[in-house]
Amino acid sequence: MKPDELDVADYMRRLGRQARAASRQMARASTRDKNAALLAMAAAIREQRATLLAANARDLEQARADGLDAAMIDRLTLSEKGVGSMAQGLEQVAALADPVGEVSDMKRQPSGIHVGRMRVPLGVIGIIYEARPNVTADAAALCLKSGNAAILRGGKEAINSNQAIAGCVRAGLVSAGLPETAVQVVETTDRAAVGTLITMPEYVDVIVPRGGKGLIERISNEARVPVIKHLDGICHVYIDDQADHVKAIRIADNAKTQRYGTCNTMETLIVHASIAARVLPRLAAIYVNKGVELRGDEAARKLIPSMTAATEEDWRTEYLAPILAVRTVESLDAAIEHINTYSSQHTDAIITENYTKAMRFLREVDSSSVMVNVSTRFADGFEYGLGAEIGISTDKIHARGPVGLEGLTSQKWIVLGDGEIRR
């Protein structure tokens, strides 16, 4: 029975029921079985390479026929190397420590009871993503390793690729004796599927949307289930008047130019007015040489006359492109004020040798990652030692910043006693 022959909501609810049932088995699954499934998935992906590439070719053909733009085609494309990376990614997740069952903070209370916490899966995770087919394998791996069941809803452009990958994922689950409904890839491209997925709290515990701001805002507005959101990354580097010039220039260069399209790329450079004359011309030369367009405030433009004038809109923009807004300030307070006003609370860095200013910046900047003397480009699950990353949360509740396996778990309280009663 194909999903399009069914009412989509009924179909999604069936997936939900199956996921809920599978999640109970997954919560109990041994680390050995979960790792065996991940390794079997990796093996299946390597074996099925030709099938995966053929499925992807069908998606690409359709995409070209539909006139999708080059960036979209690029994200959709699965190369031979991409298939290998996908398999490697699964093997890397198998090598990570199992977060489930970790017991912490076990303390004896005055009543005699021991109270602590045990890490447990969240239950069922719904992942909604766009064109990249490799997300299907990545997300499946992270949900599985953290003892959750997953319902994956990829972009309709990647439907053939995703279904082919789903086959490998199922094969891995079955070979390890785990329920094949532990990871379900939605088979319908009907948009109503998303509407149902995000409004069935009885079957889904959390939604992780991966994609553009539009997708995430729409899902957040309509969801009846908690959403781990990743909105935009308007990241700042503030060069303090007591910055080391060498570190300042190296970091401000790297934070902007190492990659333009990533969420942890600097979008606004803030420079203390009293150091601007010494660092801005050298930085401007580097940026201009690399083709970065500069948009500055008045004081910055006095130093670099080739800059265009920045508008209020520039402070609020995630360019994801070789464009940089430049602002000068008279004090650390003004820098923090600018950041807490315009930052998307993703990642912000200060460059300073002054201890007290570094501590103030760490405490007072209200972003998910706050850094001293380091490039914002380090805001990343791998660089933070999480081993893998399902996304970067700009929320405050539950998970903040890069979300790894731990972000897909929760902690319950455990209490060990010897017959104690309340008096």
Add this chain to the structure above:
Amino acid sequence: MKPDELDVADYMRRLGRQARAASRQMARASTRDKNAALLAMAAAIREQRATLLAANARDLEQARADGLDAAMIDRLTLSEKGVGSMAQGLEQVAALADPVGEVSDMKRQPSGIHVGRMRVPLGVIGIIYEARPNVTADAAALCLKSGNAAILRGGKEAINSNQAIAGCVRAGLVSAGLPETAVQVVETTDRAAVGTLITMPEYVDVIVPRGGKGLIERISNEARVPVIKHLDGICHVYIDDQADHVKAIRIADNAKTQRYGTCNTMETLIVHASIAARVLPRLAAIYVNKGVELRGDEAARKLIPSMTAATEEDWRTEYLAPILAVRTVESLDAAIEHINTYSSQHTDAIITENYTKAMRFLREVDSSSVMVNVSTRFADGFEYGLGAEIGISTDKIHARGPVGLEGLTSQKWIVLGDGEIRR
């Protein structure tokens, strides 16, 4: 300008803007200033005892005129002793460690950067509660100590009491040099105020509803902000066939009869069939002696013929009364299955001397507190060493089980470097 002269939504948005501004100051406030404010609030409450009691008398008079039931009047009543307890509660929160600024898990990564986490306030917390006026002081204290701003919306029955307490809270804030808008008590009794409070994510970061299931479900359905939910407590004690009889009887007695109306009271007793003949008659004698009505399944009724027959509905009911459902099972698996089906995921306990069964119960029961050989009545912030409690969360996301100061905070990532860049 009185709120009822304004459009309620405008009024609430003004409170929201003020709270957001105050929250930035509160996040930076020193522990010394926060404690000074708490102690000044306590002093003000003691000094204003007569005023508070008079305000409460006006609420009680109105409540009687409106024909409110005895339980409601009881919750609404503020006694001389109650005023003292409220002041003591504030002093106890002042004595707790400040959670804000705690740095943990600071580890060096292969790139050379140090990555760790710093505990930070959530921002603005909206608390919606019913008749008990002491919640005004309790909630204000917890939000303040955790560096948050708060908007408190109490029940309309308690409006005079709450405003009088709010005066003491403001006096404490002002005397410590903190913004008086850090804790705002909503002055209108218009129900539309709640609708606005829970749908302005730009000003409010999390909602904590404290009250009956109806209130919490309504708020969860309509909120556009994360909600820390406390739904019902359908708690279980499972007496395993390898239980110590003395512990089993002591705990099953205490878990049901120490208090009937609390959320951590046992509502269903599960007994392994092979031990039932030895423990159930002794327990039944205790329960019947204390006036507890027993409703059992067939096997239990064979042992205790005076029991009425339990229906499916009984397994799903939070009695909050001297009524107990009794179920017999043939195995630990059946007990866990029953609990994971009918429990409200609040608190469940096993009584057993068997190590492996205790470990399985801890791992496999999916509740916010899971206990071995202890009365469920221990599920409580004070008993867990949290020092105070804003509620007990039955959610999985963010906070689970008793929520203390830590549950009103989040963690951001902090990264310390020495000029490192991404390659």
